[in-house]
Structure formats: structure tokens, C-alpha cells
Amino acid sequence: MSQQPIQNFYKDDVAICYGCGKHNADGLHIKTFWDGEIGRSTFTPRPEHTAFPGFVYGGLIASLIDCHSIGTAIAAAYDAAGRAPGTDPEITCVTGNLNVSYLKPTPMGVELVLEARIKEMGERKIVVTCSVYAQDVETVRAETVAVRVPSRMFKKEAD
């Protein structure tokens, strides 16, 4: 298990993601720990993260899956390249597709555990599966397509 989450190695000038950026003061601070096979993350929803009484908001769960799956893809890609995370040239990804199946309602008041695995490691696309567990019960399952990009410092089309 890596000692530090992969998000700690994201470059400072782009680490403002609401989901996982270390420089977003209002964000969720999702953290991904990669052990060479599985990306693991835990998150306890805040009281306001409800869908309906007693259950977690699906949009919050989609957000956790998004950042954690992208983090897992990046960590695994460094691993596949035989390089330490954060070394140059930067390896980074953005989300191409996020496909989330809500198997059953996810209860509030417990720590959620996310486990992500690499289904396909391509040169351009990395496919990641992710399950969300509440008290050892899988409540949500997802597949995410991470698209490798040279940098997250995009230029606007109009620039």
C-alpha cells in the first residue's frame, strides 16, 4: 500500500479539483491509495449529503467514484511505466465516461469504502471498475473510462 494518496502528487497548479484537489478548501478531499492491484479510498458523507432520509446522495457517490477511479488510473499508469508517482513526464487523465449502477440505497452514518481495479490499461484509455461498500455490502458498482492527456492545464478553445 502506498504511504501517500496519489492526489498528493498532482501538480500544485492544477490541484484545485472539488472532488480531490489538495488546494480546494471547500472540496471533498477524496484520497486514493494504490497497492499495485487495488485502489482504495474511504469517505464518510457529511450530514448534508443525503438523497432522502437515511440514505446517501447518488451525485456524491458518483463524485467519489469519479475522482477515485481517475486517481487509480493515474497511480496504475505510473506503476505500469515503472516510475514513482509524480515523476516527470507527468501522467494524468481526465474522465471520458462515467457509468454508475446504483444496486441498492447507500446508508448514511457509516464510512464508505471504495475499491477500484484496472480492467484495461491502454496507451490512450484506461478502464477502471469501482465498487462502493457500506458495512461490507456493495451498494454501487461503476465503470469509468479515464482518458490520458498531456496535462490538466487545458487552454480554453477561445484562447
Added chain:
Amino acid sequence: MSQQPIQNFYKDDVAICYGCGKHNADGLHIKTFWDGEIGRSTFTPRPEHTAFPGFVYGGLIASLIDCHSIGTAIAAAYDAAGRAPGTDPEITCVTGNLNVSYLKPTPMGVELVLEARIKEMGERKIVVTCSVYAQDVETVRAETVAVRVPSRMFKKEAD
């Protein structure tokens, strides 16, 4: 175009959704206006809703799509039944699947426009397509499966 968003008709005791609940003080307050053919919603992301510099967080966009597509499904189902929204017996849905394709980065600093349409109106499942536009450019496209349930006042399995 309906004068009131469908979310105004959600029952008070369950209207605490982080995405669209009128009784969630910290939530996003997503609103869906149904005109008999298209569900429309607008949302201007808050400054903290960034993915990377200048662009909107994908998890926020997934959240907007989730609540707006479910709202569209509910409004359309009342319409299909020939009933005014909010009349008894309640028609409500939860999200079964959310499949979001990010076509291009979505810029910060502009109002986003969501348009949702009914692809399939079933007794148990309603399939909704949704596009997100930023300055008339479609940046995200999604398909959501809304599952009809008798009520959002779920009981926990352990109860």
C-alpha cells in the same frame, strides 16, 4: 412550460436531497421545468466547483444530470398519467443507472443549460437522455435509468 419546478412538488418529508431538495439548506437546489416534451434546468457552478483551472468538476455535472433527469422522469410520468404533479398517489423515482459521457471540458464562469428528454417511458423504468450546454456548445451527454418506487421514504434493510 410549467410555472413551478417539479421539485416543488416533492413531498416535504423527503425533500432533503443534496442535489435538489428544497429543504436541504446546503444543497444545490437543482430545478427542473417540464414543458411536455423537454425538461430544462440551468445552473451556474460556484467558484469551488472546479476540476482544474477554468473548467467545471465532472462530479458536479453528474449531480446536475442525476437530479434533473429524475425530475424530468417524474414530471413526464405525471403528464403521461394525465395528472397534475404532486397529486396522489405520488409518482416518484430513484436512479438505477447514470451513464455520463464528457465530450469536452465544460468552462467555468457561464450558466450551464441542461435539456432532458424521455427516451423510454416504462411502467417500472423511465430512460432519460440529457445534454449539458455551455454557451450553446454541448459538452456532456448522458443517459439515466429512473426506477419507479412507491415512495422515497425507504426503510433500512435492518429495520
